[in-house]
Amino acid sequence: MTATAVHTLPELGPTRPLTIPPAAERTLSNGLTVIAIRRPAVPLIEARLRVPFAGADLATSALMSNTLFSGTSTMSTVEIAAELQAVGGALGSGVDPDRLMISGNSLASGLDRFLEILAQVLTDANYPTNEVETEQARLIDRLQVLQSQPSHLARVALQRRMYADHPYAVQTPTVDQARSVERDTLLALHRDRLHPTGGHLILVGDLDPDTVLDVVERRLGGWAGAGSPVELPPTPALVAGPLVLADRKDSVQSSLRIALPAVSRKHPEHAALQLANLVFGGYFSSRWVENIREDKGYTYGPHSLIDHSIAGSALLVSAEVATGVTAPALVETLYELGRISTKPVEAAELEQARQYALGTLQLGMSTQAGLAGLASTYAGYGLRLDFLAEHSERLASASLADVAAAAEKYMGPAKGVVVVLGDADVVGDSLSAVLPVTVQPSTSA
Amino acid sequence: MAIEIPRTRYPVERFTLPNGLRVVLAPDASAPVVGVAVVYDVGIRSEPEGRTGFAHLFEHLMFQGSANLEKLAHFRHVQGAGGTFNGSTHLDYTDYYETLPSNALERALFLEADRMRGPRLTEENLRNQVDVVKEEIRVNVLNRPYGGFPWLKLPPILFDTFPNAHDGYGSFVDLESATVEDAADFFHRFYACGNAVLSVAGDLDVDAARALIEKHFGDVEARPAPVRPDFSEPDLTGERREIYTDRLAPLPAVASAWRVPDPAVDLAGYLSYVVLAEVLTDGDASRLVERLVLKDRSVTSVGGYIGFMGEPFEVRDPTALVLQSHLPPGGSVDRVLATVDEELDRLAHDGLTPGELSRTQARIATQLLRDNDAALNRALRMAVLEQQRGTQTLAGTDISGAALLNELPHMLAAVTEEQIVAAAATLRPERRASIEVIPGAGAGAQAPAAAEGDEQ
Numbered sequence: 001m002t003a004t005a006v007h008t009l010p011e012l013g014p015t016r017p018l019t020i021p022p023a024a025e026r027t028l029s030n031g032l033t034v035i036a037i038r039r040p041a042v043p044l045i046e047a048r049l050r051v052p053f054a055g056a057d058l059a060t061s062a063l064m065s066n067t068l069f070s071g072t073s074t075m076s077t078v079e080i081a082a083e084l085q086a087v088g089g090a091l092g093s094g095v096d097p098d099r100l101m102i103s104g105n106s107l108a109s110g111l112d113r114f115l116e117i118l119a120q121v122l123t124d125a126n127y128p129t130n131e132v133e134t135e136q137a138r139l140i141d142r143l144q145v146l147q148s149q150p151s152h153l154a155r156v157a158l159q160r161r162m163y164a165d166h167p168y169a170v171q172t173p174t175v176d177q178a179r180s181v182e183r184d185t186l187l188a189l190h191r192d193r194l195h196p197t198g199g200h201l202i203l204v205g206d207l208d209p210d211t212v213l214d215v216v217e218r219r220l221g222g223w224a225g226a227g228s229p230v231e232l233p234p235t236p237a238l239v240a241g242p243l244v245l246a247d248r249k250d251s252v253q254s255s256l257r258i259a260l261p262a263v264s265r266k267h268p269e270h271a272a273l274q275l276a277n278l279v280f281g282g283y284f285s286s287r288w289v290e291n292i293r294e295d296k297g298y299t300y301g302p303h304s305l306i307d308h309s310i311a312g313s314a315l316l317v318s319a320e321v322a323t324g325v326t327a328p329a330l331v332e333t334l335y336e337l338g339r340i341s342t343k344p345v346e347a348a349e350l351e352q353a354r355q356y357a358l359g360t361l362q363l364g365m366s367t368q369a370g371l372a373g374l375a376s377t378y379a380g381y382g383l384r385l386d387f388l389a390e391h392s393e394r395l396a397s398a399s400l401a402d403v404a405a406a407a408e409k410y411m412g413p414a415k416g417v418v419v420v421l422g423d424a425d426v427v428g429d430s431l432s433a434v435l436p437v438t439v440q441p442s443t444s445a
Numbered sequence: 446m447a448i449e450i451p452r453t454r455y456p457v458e459r460f461t462l463p464n465g466l467r468v469v470l471a472p473d474a475s476a477p478v479v480g481v482a483v484v485y486d487v488g489i490r491s492e493p494e495g496r497t498g499f500a501h502l503f504e505h506l507m508f509q510g511s512a513n514l515e516k517l518a519h520f521r522h523v524q525g526a527g528g529t530f531n532g533s534t535h536l537d538y539t540d541y542y543e544t545l546p547s548n549a550l551e552r553a554l555f556l557e558a559d560r561m562r563g564p565r566l567t568e569e570n571l572r573n574q575v576d577v578v579k580e581e582i583r584v585n586v587l588n589r590p591y592g593g594f595p596w597l598k599l600p601p602i603l604f605d606t607f608p609n610a611h612d613g614y615g616s617f618v619d620l621e622s623a624t625v626e627d628a629a630d631f632f633h634r635f636y637a638c639g640n641a642v643l644s645v646a647g648d649l650d651v652d653a654a655r656a657l658i659e660k661h662f663g664d665v666e667a668r669p670a671p672v673r674p675d676f677s678e679p680d681l682t683g684e685r686r687e688i689y690t691d692r693l694a695p696l697p698a699v700a701s702a703w704r705v706p707d708p709a710v711d712l713a714g715y716l717s718y719v720v721l722a723e724v725l726t727d728g729d730a731s732r733l734v735e736r737l738v739l740k741d742r743s744v745t746s747v748g749g750y751i752g753f754m755g756e757p758f759e760v761r762d763p764t765a766l767v768l769q770s771h772l773p774p775g776g777s778v779d780r781v782l783a784t785v786d787e788e789l790d791r792l793a794h795d796g797l798t799p800g801e802l803s804r805t806q807a808r809i810a811t812q813l814l815r816d817n818d819a820a821l822n823r824a825l826r827m828a829v830l831e832q833q834r835g836t837q838t839l840a841g842t843d844i845s846g847a848a849l850l851n852e853l854p855h856m857l858a859a860v861t862e863e864q865i866v867a868a869a870a871t872l873r874p875e876r877r878a879s880i881e882v883i884p885g886a887g888a889g890a891q892a893p894a895a896a897e898g899d900e901q
Contacts, residue, residue, distance in 0.1 A: 359527010
């Protein structure tokens, strides 16, 4: 060493203010709400079109999302893709139990053409028989691959256990359901549900927000259709009970999942619960991650997050752990949940979590794609980007007592729904020493 | 008429500290965040025989405390400043990075300088991280279908020498054999500041950032870069093809690789393969998606890219163009490979259709610019380009490795139809290495083979 000086951690500079980028919003006469946000850092645009899709048939909506760009009365699949590429663009879509989301991006100079193609698809997608057959076979293949993935099998087992009779209990169609979808049902679903009313189009990028609203009005103003909104009932309260052990023979890891109650983004306790979750296990420098990864070496990427859906929120704890340490990993997890829900949080722990929550808000807004994702998610909950300022204030002002109260109310291990996907013959006995266990075969949908 | 490919103009500042550390800065105040990256010129290819997976294991050890920091301190200081961090191990380099609100720039520089002085290598930390890495391998390779396909499965078929062919995640036996002494030697040899590039992009003032970098890195011990071994291998002289059973996979799959030109010697020639991969596989209007997925239905999906880790601008020679497909149940790999040959022949003989090249290049530009919108991605890309690509002369102007960040979209847009046709003509069966996955899961599957037995 040429120097033996002790180097000390530098102080942080003054906090940068949270700046919401310039935006404009208009609800078109067809009922579509358009939000245009300016971030000109790179000469591109990002688009997110979010259409409420609650209650739509799983298999039909999955296949529809895969065939939406498969042809119009004037363009083929290949022509749609080629025309988008010509302006540096691409479009794709996906569905979940709340919404259908069309996502894409293009060169900023191609925005008008990009919207023109989007409008043609929305108003004239005709689901050609041959393309539907192709995509149906691909969907079935994808479902089979999905069913071989432990992350999917664990999610399926957890959702069934959490949601009982609620529509969220099953979120993936079966192969048989996918096989039975016909072209007519796709056309009917498009006609009945792919409407501008209640939808949100977010455009972010190198654009002038006011001018862009006019461009969108011209291109998408002719998209018509309306129906009564479908609202799902609120998710049922979690009912604690025996640990569900979903059997997966020869699994070299166990997938540990715990669901706990949580509150929506707008709830007054949300910021405090978010901070409590961070201290517990919501980021790397948390008690749980430091315990089961950095101390014990049980796992690689444990994580804990608050998952928001329209009909309810939940706190989800997830870790893939070596089969041989499944029960000890569960014990440490229950311990850390018990600790956060009954013992005080240290001031330094809270400050660290608070800085992380505030800083990552800034990071999330620092790209076009990040802004587009945030704005479209918020729009689905009736929020706008200015909610970030409000949420930041709540994060900044949450006290130790607020965080402790939220942890006690929502994070106690007695409130948890516990699911483990793993080899029941190997892990069953030791898990039974920790909690009552019900073994079930692993099911795929 | 083809759309105009736009240009980014990130200012790129470069300098070298007296101890040999190379630095690149790219200020851009469009968001109040910075990305900080340190890239060391060592990767999977440099790990010794009997120590597969060591470069990656060592990357984990770089987070376990350093000269002035206890274990866990690094994570807490980054996240407690509102930032996120990670590191990753590649064939030719290992990166360490943070992205944070820009008021935390000095803290990030302090943290990177501290571990450049030396990580705290202890038996306890080593054993702990061997366990963590084994779980990483289980989650990414052993407990899921198609684990390691094709990035771990194809190199041993295309290549013959240990550096290029071996499993970069490592065998459990080798990982468990690693010692603290191995780690100390590895650090001393490869983690010299002369073997690193520091890069900062985002909301920074160049003069202030330079002063902070001199303050924190100036007294890091000067050690020169080790001589980089010659990893070159001759091209294949005949087709190679192998098969393995994946006990968890429900459907067949196949991947093929062909060697491509050395980007350090012939960057323009190399870039024509980068564009070719997109002509073949980017979206529903690409050659192979249209033919294999939409017309023949002989595959469920097809993808194509340069480099086994899918990073065309972050890899050195020898590397490859890779095509991979998943097949429907009972699908014929022979038929898929024959159709790919037929499509490559057609491209080589009939050329491109009007607009095909320019639209592909427009989409490539969007994807590059989109990546570069994130300060961290700019920092990482600049650092690796600075390390791997020397100064290039473009239209009579010298462009540094880091400054290629601004040039790549136009360099890719300058690739001509003649170059694409010539590149396609080289992708012959006799230069091809392929790996086929036999599904071991589901009805009618064959008995599981010990395909991944060396991991257990």
